[in-house]
Each structure stands twice: as structure tokens, then as C-alpha cells.
Amino acid sequence: MSQDEIEKNRERFDHVTDTDIRYDSGKGLSEDVVRKISEEKDEPDWMLEKRLEALRHFQRRPMPGWGPDLSELDVSDITHFKAAEGEQSDSWEEVPEEIQETFDKLGIPEAEKEALSGVGAQYESEVVYQNMKEEWEEKGVIFCDMDQAVQEHEDLVKEYFMNRCVPPHDNKFSALHGAVWSGGSFVYVPEGVEVEIPVQAYFRMNSKGMGQFEHTLIIAEENSKVHYIEGCSAPQYTRSNLHAGCVEVFVGEDAHVQYSTVQNWSNNTYNLNTKRAKVKQDGVMEWVSGSMGSKVTMLYPSSHLNGEGARANHITIAYAGDGQDIDTGAKVLHNAPNTKSTIESKSITQGEGRTNYRGLVRVPEGSHGSKISVECDALMFSEDATSDTEPYIEIQEDDVEMAHEATVGRIGDEEIHYMQSRGIEEEEAKEMIVRGFIEPITKELPLEYAVELNRLIELEMEGSLG
Amino acid sequence: MMEKLRQDASELIEDLEMPETIKTPGRRWTRFPEDLEKETPKEETTPEIQTDGETEVYMGEEALEAAGEKAFDLIKKDENRLNAIHASSVTSLIYVEASGDSELDIDYATERSASTHLIIDVRPGSNLQVTERTDCGEFNTSFTEIYVGENASVDYGAVENPSGFSYSRRKAIVHRYGSINWLNGIFSGDLNRTRIDTVLKGDGSETEMTGVWYPTGEQHHDLSLQVRHIGDNTKCDMDSRSVVDDKARSLYEGLQKVERSATDTSSFQDQETLMLSQDAESDASPKLMIENPDVEASHAAAAGSVEKQKQHYLESRGLTSEEAEKLVVKGFFEPVMEQIRVPRVKSSIREKVREKLQETQV
Numbered sequence: 144m145s146q147d148e149i150e151k152n153r154e155r156f157d158h159v160t161d162t163d164i165r166y167d168s169g170k171g172l173s174e175d176v177v178r179k180i181s182e183e184k185d186e187p188d189w190m191l192e193k194r195l196e197a198l199r200h201f202q203r204r205p206m207p208g209w210g211p212d213l214s215e216l217d218v219s220d221i222t223h224f225k226a227a228e229g230e231q232s233d234s235w236e237e238v239p240e241e242i243q244e245t246f247d248k249l250g251i252p253e254a255e256k257e258a259l260s261g262v263g264a265q266y267e268s269e270v271v272y273q274n275m276k277e278e279w280e281e282k283g284v285i286f287c288d289m290d291q292a293v294q295e296h297e298d299l300v301k302e303y304f305m306n307r308c309v310p311p312h313d314n315k316f317s318a319l320h321g322a323v324w325s326g327g328s329f330v331y332v333p334e335g336v337e338v339e340i341p342v343q344a345y346f347r348m349n350s351k352g353m354g355q356f357e358h359t360l361i362i363a364e365e366n367s368k369v370h371y372i373e374g375c376s377a378p379q380y381t382r383s384n385l386h387a388g389c390v391e392v393f394v395g396e397d398a399h400v401q402y403s404t405v406q407n408w409s410n411n412t413y414n415l416n417t418k419r420a421k422v423k424q425d426g427v428m429e430w431v432s433g434s435m436g437s438k439v440t441m442l443y444p445s446s447h448l449n450g451e452g453a454r455a456n457h458i459t460i461a462y463a464g465d466g467q468d469i470d471t472g473a474k475v476l477h478n479a480p481n482t483k484s485t486i487e488s489k490s491i492t493q494g495e496g497r498t499n500y501r502g503l504v505r506v507p508e509g510s511h512g513s514k515i516s517v518e519c520d521a522l523m524f525s526e527d528a529t530s531d532t533e534p535y536i537e538i539q540e541d542d543v544e545m546a547h548e549a550t551v552g553r554i555g556d557e558e559i560h561y562m563q564s565r566g567i568e569e570e571e572a573k574e575m576i577v578r579g580f581i582e583p584i585t586k587e588l589p590l591e592y593a594v595e596l597n598r599l600i601e602l603e604m605e606g607s608l609g
Numbered sequence: 610m611m612e613k614l615r616q617d618a619s620e621l622i623e624d625l626e627m628p629e630t631i632k633t634p635g636r637r638w639t640r641f642p643e644d645l646e647k648e649t650p651k652e653e654t655t656p657e658i659q660t661d662g663e664t665e666v667y668m669g670e671e672a673l674e675a676a677g678e679k680a681f682d683l684i685k686k687d688e689n690r691l692n693a694i695h696a697s698s699v700t701s702l703i704y705v706e707a708s709g710d711s712e713l714d715i716d717y718a719t720e721r722s723a724s725t726h727l728i729i730d731v732r733p734g735s736n737l738q739v740t741e742r743t744d745c746g747e748f749n750t751s752f753t754e755i756y757v758g759e760n761a762s763v764d765y766g767a768v769e770n771p772s773g774f775s776y777s778r779r780k781a782i783v784h785r786y787g788s789i790n791w792l793n794g795i796f797s798g799d800l801n802r803t804r805i806d807t808v809l810k811g812d813g814s815e816t817e818m819t820g821v822w823y824p825t826g827e828q829h830h831d832l833s834l835q836v837r838h839i840g841d842n843t844k845c846d847m848d849s850r851s852v853v854d855d856k857a858r859s860l861y862e863g864l865q866k867v868e869r870s871a872t873d874t875s876s877f878q879d880q881e882t883l884m885l886s887q888d889a890e891s892d893a894s895p896k897l898m899i900e901n902p903d904v905e906a907s908h909a910a911a912a913g914s915v916e917k918q919k920q921h922y923l924e925s926r927g928l929t930s931e932e933a934e935k936l937v938v939k940g941f942f943e944p945v946m947e948q949i950r951v952p953r954v955k956s957s958i959r960e961k962v963r964e965k966l967q968e969t970q971v
Contacts, residue, residue: 209632474634503633508887523902526869532897532908535633541884541914547895548909553902 172219174198177322184290184325189301197311197321204315210501211439211468216385216413218319279338285331286342289358292329299331303360308391309419316387317417320356324389327357330371334395337368341403341589359390363398363426370401372592384412386437392420394428396450401429403588405596408437410467415441424450424479431587433596434471435462443501445474448482457486460584462600463528465494472501472533481512487583488519491600492528499531504545511542519549522580524573574601610673611702618686618696622646625690628776628802630831631862631894638860638892639802639831641691642774648748649698650722656701657718662711663735672704676728680704683754683780683808691776695750701725705739708732713739714953722748722773733758733784738951740766747773749798755781755789759811763789766954768961770797777803785811785840792949795822795830796961804833809843809871819945820849821958823965824857831860834878838871838904847878847908850945852938852965854885863895867904874901878908883941885915885934935966 177198181191206213279286285296292300305311311321330342363369386408394400400420408414414437420428430444446455457473475484490498500519521530532549554576562572578585578597585593631638658666667675686696700723705713707729717725723745731737735758743751749771757763761784769775775798781789795801801824807816816836824830836845845865853859865876882891895908915937922933942962949955 505633511887521897521899523899523904526902528900528902530897530899534894534896534910535631536893536910536912537633537636537890538882538884538892538912539890541887541889542916543884543913545912546909547893547911548907549895549897550907551897551899552905 186293190293194322197318200312201318201322204318210441211470282336283333284338287329289327289329303362308421309389309417316415317389320387320389324356324358327359330361332363332367332369334364335366341370341372343372355386357388361392363394363400365395366397368399373404386412386414388416390418394420394422394426396423397425399427403431405433405592407435410438412437413439418444421447421449422453425452427454429456431584432459433584434469440469443472443474447476449478451479451481453482455484458584459488460581461490461498463492463496463498465496467496470499470501474503477506477510477513480510483514486517490521492530493524495527497529501533503535505537506540506543508539510540513543515545517547521551523553611670615697618693621687621693622690625693628689628691646694650700650724654701654717654719654723657716659714663709664711664713665706667704669702672702676704679728683782684752684778695724695752698724699726703727705729707737708735710736716742718744720746722746724750726752728754730756731758731761731763734760736762738764740951740954742768744770749775751777753779757781757783757787757789759785761787764950766792766951768957769795773799775801780806782808782810783814786813788815790817790950792819792954794958800829802831806835808837810839812840813842814840815844818847819948822851824859825854827856829858833862835864838867838874842873845876848945849880850942852883853889853891856888858890861893865906866898867901869900871901872903874904876906880910882912883915
């Protein structure tokens with residue numbers, strides 16, 4: 144790829160569009176700001192109460208005393224809520240032109256043309272574009288903007304929202320999220336319903352110094368099946384941006400939920416998320432995450448296996464380029480007998496980047512027959528990179544099988560030389576090796592996401608090598 | 610000098626924190642008792658020392674003088690509160706200079722509480738085999754500082770058998786082409802925390818770090834093995850095995866740190882736990898911190914119950930459940946026993962394992 148092409152490609156992912164801002168809560172966070180957000184959204188009182196409770200937790204809690212350096216993150220300097228001009232719309236034509244341009248560059252319309260079933264695209268903090276197949280509606284599947292769900296499915300939201308899975312007081316950033324959350328997706332799949340085509344939402348933040356706090360709530364009732372996909376891409380800015388999303392998943396008995404995400408935040412974003420699933424008897428939760436970009440990422444999807452025979456599979460890929468600290472991992476609580484988890488973590492480090500696998504697996508007393516497999520592999524491309532692995536394993540039961548393995552290394556010169564002898568350029572050889580390395584994740588993703596992930600990694604590698 | 614050491618250290622105690630322990634959401638792996646400084650030993654320990662070959666042994670005041678800056682240099686008095694408590698209550702201080710081929714065997718056999726400190730300077734090109742045995746009282750601290758010279762090699766073995774609280778801290782710095790082979794066995798003590806560090810400073814230096822522990826009853830044994838690769842072309846092999854029974858807890862933390870300066874490193878870590886009781890607990894955290902890509906590093910950890918392996922013996926040999934379990938436990942330690950180069954230690958570890966198996970027999 145020539146330098147021009149690289150620049151062009153970068154532009155595809157790092158761009159800013161001038162858009163009129165309809166509502167801006169201003170900088171800083173106070174009770175007043177939180178009340179304004181709730182009022183603007185015309186929320187019921189219980190939601191306002193929840194926001195205020197979260198705000199109190201946030202103000203009381205210290206910053207985490209572990210993990211990556213967050214000292215440059217100034218939470219008081221981040222704007223919490225922005226809505227782009229334009230009302231909710233059901234058809235593409237009604238979406239404002241600039242927003243269309245943004246999505247065009249990301250390939251959303253193509254996905255639409257290919258008749259992907261549900262596309263909820265989030266521009267800034269509100270969903271401006273939603274579509275869903277009629278047949279799902281007939282089956283009782285709900286896929287809508289989270290704000291809309293508060294209005295239209297209040298009982299369900301009240302029961303599940305930051306209540307039984309991730310309470311606001313869970314951690315500093317879930318508290319912040321609870322106070323100022325806006326947008327995101329609500330997915331409800333009734334008993335026995337299988338949603339065959341992945342449900343997708345595209346997230347994007349686009350305004351200077353702005354935080355994004357979308358909330359995703361997925362409820363899969365007994366014996367249902369759904370695959371939810373979320374992708375992110377943010378433009379480059381010089382100011383610190385904060386993303387503190389929250390994902391809550393409820394997997395019913397015998398239900399199957401896959402949550403896949405490819406994230407590519409701009410290199411000044413603090414990406415601090417809380418993602419958790421509660422899994423009932425014989426239910427299956429699959430987390431597939433690709434974390435790229437950002438200045439700091441802290442992301443540890445967690446699975447609480449609460450019913451006998453429940454399973455969780457975690458697949459994560461982290462890519463850290465120069466100046467990036469990607470701290471990702473997994474947390475699995477085996478709270479019931481005969482539960483099973485597999486964790487597969489891959490990381491690639493370039494320049495002065497750092498990746499870390501941070502994982503916790505806990506088997507309390509009584510969870511006999513539990514099986515755990517953890518595998519971490521790291522590739523380092525640079526002399527200045529850092530690659531850490533920090534697993535924590537707690538087992539209070541004898542009838543378990545636990546195996547953990549980790550390896551760290553560089554791409555072997557022999558491999559490169561072999562490929563060069565076959566007429567492949569060094570750069571290309573490296574890319575091929577990386578593609579093979581990340582295959583476990585790409586094969587879990589629909590084609591267009593797999594292609595994008597490969598392209599993003601190529602772009603990052605070209606950028607730092609060229 | 611000894612009095613000054615104790616005095617200086619006791620002044621540090623109040624301002625220092627207890628040693629770091631792993632914290633996970635809602636849990637702290639090891640909790641140290643409060644007011645430990647009140648339990649410290651008051652009387653001198655008189656260790657039995659046997660030597661063979663060219664070793665100079667200094668004790669007490671003389672040892673502190675001869676060791677000079679080597680005393681409390683690898684392991685600092687002010688590293689944490691327990692280190693300061695140890696230094697303030699040292700009951701035995703030994704300094705050894707080893708050259709040529711030599712052996713050193715120290716037995717702290719005493720019923721009383723003891724705080725023992727051993728410093729060894731292993732001269733370039735020499736080979737030393739060293740063992741430390743503790744059978745102490747309610748409070749025990751055991752510190753070992755080893756300086757491994759160029760081309761020198763050390764085989765170290767410790768068998769820890771305290772009864773109450775025990776804290777061990779061992780550390781070696783290894784110069785060019787030097788090597789140290791650590792073996793640490795823990796078999797008793799209500800609360801035992803042992804941390805061993807190797808600093809591979811010189812090019813071509815190597816270490817093997819082996820831990821064996823077997824908590825039973827309500828014992829809590831916490832082992833931490835850490836290596837720092839600094840020189841080029843250094844090697845580390847960590848291999849640890851624990852058996853945990855009754856309501857006991859086995860804790861393990863391993864850290865392989867490869868610093869920016871270290872090229873062509875190989876570093877391996879393996880830890881396995883065999884769980885004999887459903888009330889037992891095994892916690893493990895094998896960590897890697899890699900700052901240089903020119904490395905081959907891996908770690909593995911595994912835990913499982915005795916049941917599966919037992920079945921094999923039950924079915925194929927017609928043994929009783931108890932006999933089969935004993936065979937599994939003995940067999941479980943064998944792969945690491947093979948790495949032990951000090952025969953004395955090997956036989957005493959086998960003996961301790963037998964004793965443990967008898968203890969738990971109902």
C-alpha cells in the first residue's frame with residue numbers, strides 16, 4: 144500500500160463532520176446536568192432516581208487503584224450528552240446528509256443494501272437510524288434504541304436495567320455511566336425464538352471532548368437464540384475522549400447469546416467499559432471482542448454462570464500500537480455445578496504499545512464438575528513494546544478441571560525468511576502471519592466485520608512500519 | 610552492630626505496610642495477623658551447621674561485619690513491615706563465603722520461635738550445595754540472600770516446617786554464566802508465606818525455581834516465585850506443585866519479568882495443584898511481563914481432583930481408595946523431585962510427604 148493509500152484509508156476512519164448540535168449539556172458533571180439529561184429525554188421518575196443514585200456513587204468512589212494509568216483523564220472536562228440534529232427516523236433518506244456521509248465511509252448503506260436484518264446506527268448519542276425486519280416483530284422480538292425502550296417497554300427496562308446485572312455501584316465507570324447514559328440498544332428475544340441473522344448496531348462518536356455512554360441491554364428468554372454485533376470507529380482528536388459503555392446480557396435457560404464487537408477508537412480515547420452476562424441453566428454466552436485503537440482500553444467482559452450446565456466462551460483480540468495501553472481480559476464466575484468456560488486471548492503489540500491480559504476465573508465451593516480452559520497468546524513486533532499476562536484463578540472445589548496456558552514471542556525470522564523465499568515481501572509475510580494469528584476471532588464474525596478487522600490491522604501495521 | 614540493626618529496624622515497623630498480597634474483587638488472598646511484632650522471638654537461635662569443602666562461616670556480630678553491604682541489600686529491611694519485624698528480631702545471622710566445591714547444611718532445629726538470616730557470597734567459578742531446615746515455634750521468619758558470582762553454581766534446598774506463623778524471603782542475584790537451582794518445600798505452619806526472587810543480571814545466567822507445598826487441615830500456604838531477566842541469553846524454568854487437603858488453602862503467584870535490556874531470553878513457568886478435598890482451595894496467578902520481543906516465554910497452570918487419576922489404580926490394581934490416593938499424591942510430586950539436585954533435601958521431602966499422608970489418614 145502506498146503512503147497515499149494509507150492516508151486515504153486513515154481518512155476513512157479518522158474524520159470529523161460539521162453537524163449542528165441540538166442539545167449540549169455543557170462541560171462537567173453535576174446533579175443539574177443529570178437532571179437535565181433525564182428531563183430532555185422525558186424519563187420516568189425511577190430512571191431519574193437511578194441516575195442520581197449512580198451519580199452519588201460516582202462522586203464517592205475513588206479512581207481504580209489498579210490497571211492502566213488514568214491520571215490524564217479529566218472526567219470533569221468531558222461533555223456527557225449530545226444529540227445530533229434530526230429526529231429518529233425509519234428510512235435512510237430522512238437521515239441528515241452529513242451523517243449519511245459518515246456512515247457511507249463506514250459502509251453502513253452497503254450493509255443495508257445487502258439486507259442485513261437490523262441496523263441501528265448510533266450517531267453521537269442518539270440512534271438516528273433504525274430498521275428491523277417485520278417478521279421479527281411478529282415473533283415478538285424487540286430491537287430498539289435504549290431511550291425508546293425506556294418509553295415503550297418501561298416494565299421490562301425497569302426490571303432489568305442496571306439492576307440485576309451491573310448495578311450502578313459496581314465500579315467507578317459503571318457509576319458514571321449510570322448517571323449520564325444515553326442511547327444504545329435494547330434487544331428482547333421471547334421464549335423459543337431464534338433470530339437467525341445477526342442484530343447489528345454501529346456506534347460512533349464524533350464531537351470534540353465528548354464522552355459516549357451508550358447502554359446495551361439484551362434479554363434472551365428460555366430456549367431463544369440471538370447474535371448481537373456492535374462496531375465502533377471514532378475520529379482522531381487531540382483532546383481526551385471518554386467512552387464508558389455498559390452491556391448487560393441475560394441468557395435464559397437453554398438460550399444462546401453471542402455478543403461480538405470490533406472497536407476502533409481514536410488514539411486519544413479512554414475506553415472504559417463494563418460488560419456482563421448472567422447465564423441460567425444450560426444457557427450459552429459467547430463474547431467475541433476485537434479491541435483496537437484508543438489511548439487506554441479497560442475491557443473485561445464477564446460471565447456469571449449461575450445455572451447448572453451453563454457455558455461461556457470468551458474470545459478476545461487486542462492490538463496496541465504506539466502509545467496505546469490495551470488492558471483486556473475476561474472474568475468468569477462458575478456459580479453452579481457442571482459449568483464450563485473457555486477463554487482465548489490474542490494480542491499484538493507494536494511501537495511503544497502495551498497489551499495486558501487480565502483475567503479472573505472463580506469456582507466457589509459446590510460448583511463441582513466445572514471445566515475451565517484459558518489460553519493467552521501474544522505477538523510482539525517491536526523492541527519497545529510491552530506484553531503482560533495477569534491471570535487470577537480461584538478454585539474452592541476439588542472436582543474441577545482447570546488448565547491455563549500462555550505464550551509470548553515474536554514472529555520468527557525463519558517464518559519470514561521462508562515466506563520471502565517463496566517470493567512474498569517481508570511486510571506481506573508479516574501481515575499473513577498476523578491474519579493467521581487473529582483467525583480465531585475473524586471466523587466468528589460475519590464477513591464484512593472480518594474484512595474490516597483485517598483491514599484495520601493492516602492499516603495499523605502499515606502505518607507503524609511505513 | 611547487631612543491636613543497632615535491631616534497633617534501626619524496629620523504628621521502621623510502624624510506618625510500613627504488610628507485604629503486598631493479591632486482591633481480586635471482594636477478596637484478599639492472604640491476610641496477615643495484626644500485632645505480629647509482639648510475637649517475635651527474644652532468644653538467640655543456635656543452629657547446627659555442617660560444612661564440607663572451602664567455606665568460611667561467620668556468625669552473629671562477626672557475620673554482620675564480614676558481610677558488610679551484602680547484608681539486607683538484596684532484601685531490604687524497609688521493603689515491608691514483616692521485613693522490618695524480621696530485622697528487628699534476628700535470632701541467627703550467618704554469613705558464608707563459598708569457594709571451590711563446597712557444601713553447607715544448616716539446621717535451625719529448635720522448638721522456639723526464630724528469625725534467621727543467611728547471607729552467602731558464592732565466589733566466581735565455585736559450586737555450592739546448601740540446605741536450610743526450619744522446625745521452629747509459633748513465629749518464624751527465614752531470610753536468605755545469595756550472591757552468585759561469575760560461572761558459579763548453587764543448588765539450594767529449604768525444608769520449612771514451622772508450627773505457627775512463618776514468613777520466608779529468599780533472593781539471589783546471578784552474575785555472568787552463573788546459575789542457581791532453588792527448591793523450597795513447605796509442609797507445615799498455620800500461615801506460611803514464602804517469596805523467592807531470582808535476578809538474572811549477568812549474560813547467560815540461569816535459574817530453576819521449584820516449589821513443593823502440601824497444606825492440610827486449615828493451613829494456609831502462600832508461595833510466590835519471581836524472576837527478573839536483565840542480561841542477554843538468560844534462562845528460567847519454574848516448576849511448582851502443590852497438594853491441598855481438608856480445609857486448607859494453597860496459593861501461588863509466579864512472575865516472569867523480561868526487562869527491556871534482556872535479549873534472547875527463555876522463560877518457562879508451570880504450576881499444578883492436586884485437590885484432595887472439596888473443602889480445599891487453590892488460588893493461582895502465573896504472570897508474564899515482557900518488555901523485549903526477543904523472547905520465548907510461556908506459562909501454564911492446572912488444577913484438578915485426585916478422583917480421575919485414582920480411578921486408574923482402583924481399576925487396574927485392585928487397591929483400596931486410600932491406597933490409590935496415596936499413590937497418586939506420591940506420583941504427583943515425582944516430576945519435580947527429579948529436578949532436585951540435593952539428595953538430602955530430596956529424601957527429607959519424600960519423608961515429609963509420607964508424614965502428611967499418614968496425618969490425613971483417618
